[in-house]
Amino acid sequence: MPLLLLDLDNTLLDRAGPFRVWGQAFLASIGAPPDDIDWLVSVDADGLTDRWDLADAIRDRYRLRMSAIDLVEALHDGVVEHTRLDPLVACTLRIARDAGWIPVVVSNGAVRQQETKIRRTGLDRYVADWVISEAAGVSKPNPRIFALAAQSVRMRLRGAWMIGDSPEADIGGAAATGLPSVWLHRGRSWMDDRFAPTREAAGVIPAVATVLAS
Structure with missing residues (x-):
């Protein structure tokens, strides 16, 4: 899994x-x-x-x-x-879990704000766990936070994928950790020549579909 x-x-x-x-x-x-x-x-x-x-x-x-x-x-x-969970995103996470994937949130930011959003929107029902930089004591792109995410659900990083919109934090962090990644471009062009995402997608739903197809 x-x-x-x-x-x-x-x-x-x-x-x-x-x-x-x-x-x-x-x-x-x-x-x-x-x-x-x-x-x-x-x-x-x-x-x-x-x-x-x-x-x-x-x-x-x-x-x-x-x-x-x-x-x-x-x-x-x-x-x-004003933050809401898109029902289609929730459905996508459910499909991923049914397919054997274990979704874990890896977020930079303050614990209170990020956890409140996760719980208030109901996202906590669709992910196995979450790691927030303020509580972890380390931020993306440091590979340590990805290792902590794996530890939180007692799994190895081998075979994992990273999905995110930040070139530096998400894709750079995945590259530093040796993980494949999907970058949510949000209409932007990739500009960094130090590393690159494995795939690109317009949003999290097609990004997850890309990972499942892999």
């Missing part, structure tokens, strides 16, 4: 959409121009910007009296509130 390692944000669960929805509501609440959503999305960098740095950037731009910790909490709660 091989491992199916999966990224969380913008792979199993959409993050870009919920962040934009939260951002638009937040900007309206402080009287900022609606067009500033483009600035906010750019500074967020698809979730790669540290949440405390993002909070400081927002506070500085709008000269807010709101504390950084309150803004980080508002961001966390707002994104989680």
